[in-house]
Amino acid sequence: MLNQDTFTLVDPINGNLAFKLFSFSGNGYFDHIQRHNYFSVIWIKQGNGKAKVDFSEYDFSEDSIFFFTPYQPFMIQETQEIAGVVLNFHPDFFCIHKHHQEVACNGILFNNIYNPPFVKVNETAKQTFEMVLTQMKSELQTPALAQYEQLIAYLKIFLITASRLKIAQQPQAQQDFADKKEPFILQTLKDFIEVHFKTKHSASDYADMLNISPKALAKITKTHFNKTITDLISERIVIEAKRDLYLTNKSVKEIAHDLGYDDEYYFSRFFKNNADVSPQMYRETVGFARG
Template identity: 50%
Template sequence: MYTLVSSQTGHMAFRVSRFDEVTSLQEQKGYNYYNILLVTKGSGQLFEYTFQENALLALGLYQPFQVKGAVEGILINFHPDFFCIYKHEEEVACNGVLFNNIYAPPLMQLTASEMSALLNIVKQIEAELSRPALAQYEVVMAFLKIFLINASRMKVERQEGLVPVGNEPFILQSLKDAIERDYRKEHSPGYYAGLLNITPKALNKLSKTHFNRTLGGLIAERIMTEAKRELYMTVKPVKRIAFELGFSDEFYFSRFFKNNAEVSPVVYRETLVYRSVE
């Protein structure tokens, strides 16, 4: 295990470690950092998704997960204060691709050459962390950027290769466009079903078939993605964020947030940003 800590707090900023079938990845709680798993051997299951060796799994902040199966590989953790995917959206573009993509599985199968390319970057990170050196923080961050850019490119290429067939993809694209346009004011699955002239039951079935999520789940995840962004990127009061996201009651928003993130909006905000040690 190689760990880079914040010089101000001593908290973990970046970590890379290796795991094997003896290591338990089955009860990982949600923490205030991003998780990337590179599965080099074995097969398993993440949520409702199955994967084989040469898989990349990407999980966001405070996202609890279970990996079932005998697997080996590498686990990368990084705190958003070390590398904020929102601040680096334009240069890295992993937000909405590797992370916070409510319409795509949080994993992808890699080719052997793709896995080798990512592992080579990890080896360079490990070599850098194995010895104290000038500007180590910046060098590791640069390698992480390269890793995320390459992984994002791989996933984008897969998404661009998908070919819509029939009417269902058209309906689903219309659903995605509608949620993106109206999620700040419309939270009801029935609203989107009516907008698309389809019954809520039928639209929910399509959503579960293609996105592995209920229609209500898709709407909730989109609201949560924006709520987390606002809490991290701004100093707006929680009450204002709640109002801007279509909640008339701050306490209802807090309950909604906690049900989806396991922590309250206030705790989420407080634990994301490193504070100077007194």
């Protein structure tokens, strides 16, 4: 359940959530599928369990911080009672795409289809996170001049610290296999997807480029990423579509064409199947149109 340690900022223009910081104990808040139109940072300070995120499941223990993008489906199941802190912020309040050069968390903490969406907190980082959260609470309790700017500055410190921590760690999903050839193949696969995702949408295309059978490649990606090749391609396409919907005024038809889909309606169905919301609804609640 939530306690009294809850602080919320509402956008005065549209009444939507802008920024929220609260503590929780127990799993009641996360025991069903979550799909929010804002970013969520969840610090599990106590307890352990399993997180279901997109197509994958991850075991977690205490002092793990999860990072979820808008409309990314997730659910947390506890094995031992959990407690911690949640930080929510709307893209209108702070857009990680627009501030990528300053914060560099996009692709590390958020929108990373290859690595687990969480980081383990060490003692040094814990001190920084606690200090920043204390400053945020103080700012939320006693609003003053340039409150939004001050909160964004604290949020940047939090995200940069978490990004550095994740880069420094060796994620479980990146452990080497006995066959040293596999990490090289997977790195090449990621490179190929990044270059060709707008034009090549089938698993067989990438298997051909890697000179490996689709079945063998599927086994490697499932073992290493806990996802199929199609999942990886689809998630990369959806990330790009979300960026265009958020940052540009391109029509859905234009975005579909840019991503290799001649049929706008087929693309819209594809997007909704993978993002749990239509392109137009995503734009209306998160993206460019809200500006």
